[in-house]
Amino acid sequence: MNPTDPIADYLDELEHVRRLSAHTLRGYTHELDELKKLANGRPLEQVTPADVRGGVARAHAGGLTARSIAHRLSAWRAFYRWLAGRIELDANPVAAVRAPKRAKTLPKALSVDDATRLMEAPASAAHAGEGAADSIETLRDHAMLELFYSSGLRLAELVSLDVHYLKRDGYESASWFKRDAAEVEVHGKGNRHRVVPVGKKALAALDAWLAVRGAWIKHDDAPLFLSVRGNRMAPGVVRERVKRAALAAGIPANVHPHVLRHSFATHLLQSSGDLRAVQELLGHASISATQVYTSLDFQHLAKIYDSAHPRAKKRD
Numbered sequence: 001m002n003p004t005d006p007i008a009d010y011l012d013e014l015e016h017v018r019r020l021s022a023h024t025l026r027g028y029t030h031e032l033d034e035l036k037k038l039a040n041g042r043p044l045e046q047v048t049p050a051d052v053r054g055g056v057a058r059a060h061a062g063g064l065t066a067r068s069i070a071h072r073l074s075a076w077r078a079f080y081r082w083l084a085g086r087i088e089l090d091a092n093p094v095a096a097v098r099a100p101k102r103a104k105t106l107p108k109a110l111s112v113d114d115a116t117r118l119m120e121a122p123a124s125a126a127h128a129g130e131g132a133a134d135s136i137e138t139l140r141d142h143a144m145l146e147l148f149y150s151s152g153l154r155l156a157e158l159v160s161l162d163v164h165y166l167k168r169d170g171y172e173s174a175s176w177f178k179r180d181a182a183e184v185e186v187h188g189k190g191n192r193h194r195v196v197p198v199g200k201k202a203l204a205a206l207d208a209w210l211a212v213r214g215a216w217i218k219h220d221d222a223p224l225f226l227s228v229r230g231n232r233m234a235p236g237v238v239r240e241r242v243k244r245a246a247l248a249a250g251i252p253a254n255v256h257p258h259v260l261r262h263s264f265a266t267h268l269l270q271s272s273g274d275l276r277a278v279q280e281l282l283g284h285a286s287i288s289a290t291q292v293y294t295s296l297d298f299q300h301l302a303k304i305y306d307s308a309h310p311r312a313k314k315r316d
Contacts, residue, residue, distance in 0.1 A: 010079055011032070032075065035047070038055045052073075053097055056097060069100060076094045077094040108259070109262045109267070119146055119149060121250075135212070136216065139208050139209045139212055143225070147198065147206065149260045150264070151264070154261060155239070158257070159235055164177060216230055243256060265290075275290060278290055
């Protein structure tokens with residue numbers, strides 16, 4: 001190891017042994033250059049946790065985001081783990097240092113009017129009526145939009161849906177559409193299964209899509225949503241279709257699948273006030289996640305508590 005520049009050796013290993021991409025290497029190079037500045041001419045093994053915390057504080061005060069600081073600390077932490085395997089270190093100076101908490105930024109829910117416009121407008125940015133492919137694509141996109149908004153699915157959950165439950169040749173569906181029950185069963189985040197109702201308008205849109213879906217079946221008939229090439233829909237393509245549909249409906253906001261999930265939760269909560277039910281429908285492990293997701297304020301929660309909890313009710 002080069003005693004004067006261990007960072008150069010580390011970057012060389014990342015490039016030639018771990019074969020990281022050029023983009024990733026540039027990121028590591030930048031962050032480790034910042035570590036050199038922090039050391040200010042001292043050997044890197046002499047950097048202390050206090051030095052690192054001071055560097056974090058200065059970066060945060062200078063406007064660096066919590067996400068970027070977390071990325072920087074991750075790069076430094078990995079470097080010191082590598083260095084500890086080559087020289088004797090008292091401790092990893094970055095091990096116990098954490099980035100500032102990230103502000104919880106949530107997508108803004110659509111208004112009910114905008115959500116209705118999006119569902120009722122042509123769900124594809126393709127020119128309507130110019131051919132069978134456009135017609136099938138429009139029906140598919142409409143079905144995806146309705147299902148997102150009707151059932152609050154995550155993007156990964158929607159694209160993983162099979163047309164119905166399948167078990168064959170070592171393959172078993174993890175998520176599928178249950179048409180007779182008007183439900184979807186999904187294998188969601190945290191390895192949790194849940195069953196979510198599908199509303200009447202979404203069912204009608206899905207039925208219309210299923211009536212023409214056979215034209216696009218090629219080598220795999222399992223996926224509920226297919227591309228024109230007969231493949232399961234890719235997440236990036238679904239994002240693009242949602243955004244284009246919103247623009248076609250005249251909605252200027254940056255609409256993506258998570259906005260529809262957030263709109264589902266927000267509108268359902270506004271109508272019902274049932275936080276626990278929304279938690280179950282969203283597939284959240286804890287009620288606190290649902291509180292954050294739906295941007296509830298304390299006053300609203302307190303109102304629910306005061307009206308529902310037997311120990312909170314005033315006695316006459």
